[in-house]
Amino acid sequence: MDRDLILSASKKHDIVPGKVYKYGTAGFRMSADLLDGVTFRVGLLSALRSRKLNGQAIGVMITASHNPAVDNGVKIVDPMGDMLEQEWEAHATNLVNAPSHDELVDYFHKLAETLKIDLSAPGKVIAGRDTRPSGKTLVTALSDALAATNTTYVDYKILTTPQLHYLTRCVNTEGTPGAYGEVSETGYYNKLIQAFYRALRGRTISGKLSVDCANGVGGPKLNELLKHHDPSKTGLEVKVYNDDVLRPEVLNLDCGADFVKTRQRAPVSVKPAPGERWCSLDGDADRLIYYWVDPETGFFMLDGDRIATLAASFIADLIRTADLQDNVRIGVVQTAYANGSSTKYVEQHLQIPVVFTPTGVKHLHHAACSYDIGVYFEANGHGTVLFSQNTWAEVKRKEPQSPAQKDALETLSALGDLINQTVGDAISDMLMVEVILAHKGWSLRDWAMTYQDLPNRLVRVEVGNKDLFQTTDAERKLSQPEHCQDDIDKVVKKYTNARSFARASGTENACRVYAEAATRSEADELANKVAAIVKAYGG
Ligand code: 16G
Ligand code: MG
Secondary structure, eight states: OOHHHHHHHHTTSOOOTTOOOOOBTTBEEEEGGGOHHHHHHHHHHHHHHHHHTTTOEEEEEEOOTTSOTTEEEEEEEOTTSOBOOHHHHHHHHHHHTOSSHHHHHHHHHHHHHHTTOOTTSOOEEEEEEOSOTHHHHHHHHHHHHHHHTTOEEEEEEEOOHHHHHHHHHHHHHTTSTTOOSOSSHHHHHHHHHHHHHHHHTTOOOOSOEEEEOTTSTHHHHHHHHHHTOOHHHHOOOEEEESOOOSSGGGTTTTOSHHHHHHHTSOOTTOOOOTTOEEEEEOTTSOOEEEEEEETTTEEEEEOHHHHHHHHHHHHHHHHHHTTOTTTOOEEEEEOTTSOHHHHHIIIIISOOOEEEOOSSHHHHHHHHTTSSEEEEEOTTSOEEEEEOHHHHHHHHHOOOSSHHHHHHHHHHHHHHHHSOSSSOOHHHHHHHHHHHHHHHTOOHHHHHTTOOOOOEEEEEEOOSOGGGOEEETTTTEEEESTTHHHHHHHHHTTSTTOEEEEEEOSSSSSEEEEEEOSSHHHHHHHHHHHHHHHHHHOO
């Protein structure tokens, strides 16, 4: 690999001096002006990663999800469509922070040497971006790095994040027995729609579904999916809202899954009529939140915990009906943010085990892989359901003994194709929810009746130094600063059915405090008291 070629390409893509970059839960994410050099360097790293993995294609997604339009971000997708391996996050951080162009090229070669990467071997990278205008220039920085390292590069242009994950897996499994799907955007739509038809098994969906697309990439992509969908086969009628991607400033503005979840209200620009079924995607279409407005009680939200419980209960029933319960183990993965009532419902009512991991999709995804069917969702609406190889083998092997068993087996197999196996996918999750509601004959109100959420409150606390806060036990307890957790425990004990935890945010310079308790006022009071403790220890 030509050192001078990389060096001269790098000189066109400076990093901002003095700034410290860190590959976090969502890759590198910040104001788009700071990202040109970072994206170039991510290109270099993905060129190395592809070569390390025998030339398999690596994905690079340029998006800042639910952040404001001025931000952007870049993250790396591993060959099977999962997140970059943790050990390489450190390599990414080190490479990006190289203080000069010369040191960057030195470090690049040093990495190749220590990781035993043959730089003369072929490498491949595929890329996608959301609708942010800054994405276009960042793609140039990426492609310059790939050209300088002689890496094959395919730009899939505008995609949702889960579509890029899908394509990465498709490229790497094409022509093998584990082929994930056709390597194209059309392939993605066809796979989803065909699986959707099969999963419904002749049932029809009633009532219109209104979808708020956060004025992000989910809008045009959902519209595209709908061109492949024949409503006469499913009864599903979708009305798309907030799909304006021509005015960048409206992206995620007063709408989208993150807005709905954190503000606990419908998007500002829409007026859901009482009883109408609504959902919101986030800016890169990997989060999903459902809601409706009740004529008596007002806005009601069905978040990631609700989607997890709905999917777990339905799939567990299918496994039992198919008589696979001894061979296919199902489990649910949650984070500390999951409402305590949802955990209790899964463990006690559904009798399904729950495990907890720290926040961030990669942790949940990893834990879900240890089940035959792993259902994972963050409360914020990000998640999916993973089917293991063993599950596929069992479903294919089983000879149905009755029409009901046949139905259950075919529904399971269709769901396995419908649900994105690489990462949480709002569009695929939405079709899954619609299928389950149709099978159960449920309205959103029926779905909401399964259990009652504990009142809860999330508070953002500005502290002098968030790094003082270290957690343990899947972020449910603080190990540092010393005595801080004891003080929190003392306060929590004073409330009924209460729980609270504090953690440093991975995406913002602040701490977050979550509290839940038997009543609204107790949850609020507890959150404020714990926030005061965190503030006092916060440096
Ligand atoms: C990132 C994570 C998301 C997590 C959030 C927490 C991915 C793809 N995204 O957006 O899963 O919920 O960070 O943010 O892993 P926080 O650390 O600021 O609370
Ligand atoms: Mg997102």
